[in-house]
Amino acid sequence: MIEALGFEFFRSALLAGLMASVICGIIGSYVYVKHMISVAGGISHAAFGGIGLGYLLGIDPLAGAFWFTLGIATLIWGLLERAKEHIDTLIGAFWAGGMAFGILCLSLTPGYTPDLFSYLFGNILLVAPEHLMMIALLAVGIVLLFCIFYPVLQALAFDPEYAAISNLPTRGLHLLVLILIAISVVVLIQVVGIILVIALLTLPAAIARPLSRSLKGMMVRATIISMILTTSGIFLSWIFDIPSGSTIILLGVAVYLMVLGGTGIVQGFKKDRQNTE
């Protein structure tokens, strides 16, 4: 197990996992408390359109995904503000539409697309060294933005109506949140793949929530939980030669269910005690 650390690609994978965890902890917690999980799901699946476009244009598929998801996030924002369409319908359209566009692009791309599978299901052990720097920059950017905007973002998530009465620039902040989600999604695709991104965003947050008194605390805990999950997932996938993305997610699901069961038992005890008193 230790000898794995001798490989550069393995160290890169661990580092990518740790950096992605910071994004998961912060953005995932925010998405979770602001009830934007389906929005994040829509954006991450729509990112497949960008991957396909990247192949078709012969550029880095991840760069394609980056610009494409930014465009989609802005479009969702504009439509939500103007069209008064139900958000679920809108998300559904972008979710499937993005994937359909990606498949269309791929079918028009001449030749074979070898690592398509890793974009869908993720393979952190294949993370390219030149992407490590990109992940680091994005992670630092997200942390900085969130620290600066924390008070307003917290107020917006807790009570959007009061935020509006307080003359907060809610429209602009919504755009900021959507763009942060889009950027996060592109990073996380490299860790667990498009299909599993929502799970990586939400599971650490869901595990952290019952343990946290404040949003800040939830973000720190979710980050640590995510670091543990990705690191142990990477080691397990190396040892047993199984896919890293699904290992990380299944670990997360297992911990989440244990916490759910645990809090259920604790609450049951409390109730019993109250009943006997």
Add this chain to the structure above:
Amino acid sequence: MIQEPVIEVADLSVIRNQQVVLDSITFQVRKGDFFAIIGPNGAGKTTLIRAILGLVPCDTGEVLLFGSPARPDTRARIGYVPQTHVFDFSFPITVHEMVLTGRMGRKNGFIRRYTHEDHTAANYALSRISAESLGGRPVRELSGGERQRALIARALAGNPDILILDEPTVYVDTPTEEHFYELLSSLSKEITIVMITHDIGVVSRHVNRVACLNRRLYMHESDQVTPEMISRTYGCPVDIITHGDVPHRVLERHGDHS
């Protein structure tokens, strides 16, 4: 002496989905009032408050706050206490952090970070409702009455001139409710209070002006509520109303007119 008006609503109508929700409402709230708007469910009470706050566009008429149409700076002088049930109280936030968000309206721009002064104001707001000890608790652990008081503290944190409360006692038990009205009563010595409720039984004797709302507004320029006002508002005679100098006044009983 008649005080200056702080909220002036003139000929306000709101139409939603071809339904008239509010029909040419005209009234004034004056400085120092403890003003109650009573009316049954679906009377348009919350819509009226939302129109005053500028969250709902007016189809006719206008709302003036402190003598001018709603602007960010005039809106910041209103402390709004919404109904508690509209909140996700499982949100991970402490009472102190929640009360701090009441300071947002006094700031400008995209980046509004809290200063030492904001923290002091939040602590002072909690002390005004005797809830200093709640500060560090997460809101999900609060009881119904504590939630209500915490929301009032949030509204007070902005140091407002008017407090507007929407159905403040719906999810509060009776002893807490009594305590709650004492609290509002003592606050009303320093601040103008507008309160809406569907339960006319709770209009306490501390209220000095009452209006009845049921799509239209029936206003008496005193603290009197007449049986006619109640009948028009509720569409039937109502048992009890308590306000004014007489703590409890028995009006006509249900069924007497059937």
